[in-house]
Amino acid sequence: MTKEHKKLYKKGKLWLTATILALAWGIAAGGGTAAADTNNNQPAVTATVNQPAAGAASNLSTPANNQTAPTPSTNYDHQDQGNYASLDSVKLNNLGEVEVSGWHATNASVDRPNHWLIAYDQTTHTELNRVQVKTPDDRPDVTKVHNVYNADQSGFHGQIELGADPIARGDTISIISRYSRDAAGNQDYVDYWFSPFALDHRNVAWLDRVALADGQLTLAGWHASNQAANKPTHYIIILDSSDHNREIKRVQVDPCKRPDLARVYPGIMKAG
CATH class of the missing domain: 2.60.40 (Immunoglobulin-like)
Known part of the structure; x- marks a missing residue:
């Protein structure tokens, strides 16, 4: 599920609507709030x-000749x-x-x-x-x-x-x-x-919260995948879907602790 947000902006004398799409690498992010431990699929x-x-x-x-075998028990x-x-x-x-x-x-x-x-x-x-x-x-x-x-x-x-x-x-x-x-x-x-x-090869993620105020988009959520084990840099990218998915902005993510995800996805490296 993809979360869309409408934003009005003025171009000349016309008011236009832009659709903002929040994407994380390789996922379809869900809108609203969902607890991680609602997923019952185990790796x-x-x-x-x-x-x-x-x-x-x-x-x-072939046996080696330079090794000393231990004395075995007879029992x-x-x-x-x-x-x-x-x-x-x-x-x-x-x-x-x-x-x-x-x-x-x-x-x-x-x-x-x-x-x-x-x-x-x-x-x-x-x-x-x-x-x-x-x-x-x-x-x-x-x-x-x-x-x-x-x-x-x-x-x-x-x-x-x-x-x-x-x-x-x-x-x-x-x-x-x-x-x-x-x-x-x-x-x-x-x-x-x-x-x-x-090894678990799923790519799972969720948007817990999306808020738009005063031109500022605030996002909270999670993204866990072993596919990222050799990809240490994490970005969130904002695309304008009404303009051929034109990239508007990207920010690098500082990881947050999510012990609930570690419990649900124990087979995914760094899920927590």
Whole structure:
């Protein structure tokens, strides 16, 4: 919905009417006032991703000879060849990092002490970033279901920076949990690939208030979109729709805090 305002001005002996149109980049702004939390559509990135009990097959390379394997506990099923994992939560935070938590348990981690979380861009087929799990989370619940090596210490949580461009494009991302003998996680590893998720690519906005007095137009509202992740400069542009959308004026916007939007759009970077 577009909000129009009529303004009278004099040209010679005639009084003419100009229609003023308020636009923000790429949106149709709504007139009147609407609370942000009336929108019930949630971004896909905030959804919990559950994996089946039997995970993806292990991806093993040639063992490294210069690594010392830890002494494994004997209190687990050595014959279990499964590769088990689950993502409890995944979401994009205000800094452009994907926050992930979950667990990964497998006997293949016995002599692979280095645990990495990797963000892989399925759209461009490139690795975006990785972080090492240095402090595993206690997961006694996993041990009750999967009697494999170190299952009680199989939990993880981390923040992986994605970069502005993949967020702006709305790329599809996969999280990989990797156990490796290599300290950098680049060889002799076993992976679990979690189901991919798409970053929120909506472009949403609203005009809360429009007032025209003494030739001054006052606007208040909001505009949130991951498409702006790599576009740091924000402008409001006023167009005259009765004159082929001729630009009348533009002003640069100083951002205001909107915690209500952060609650409604948790998958949009800097929505708050």
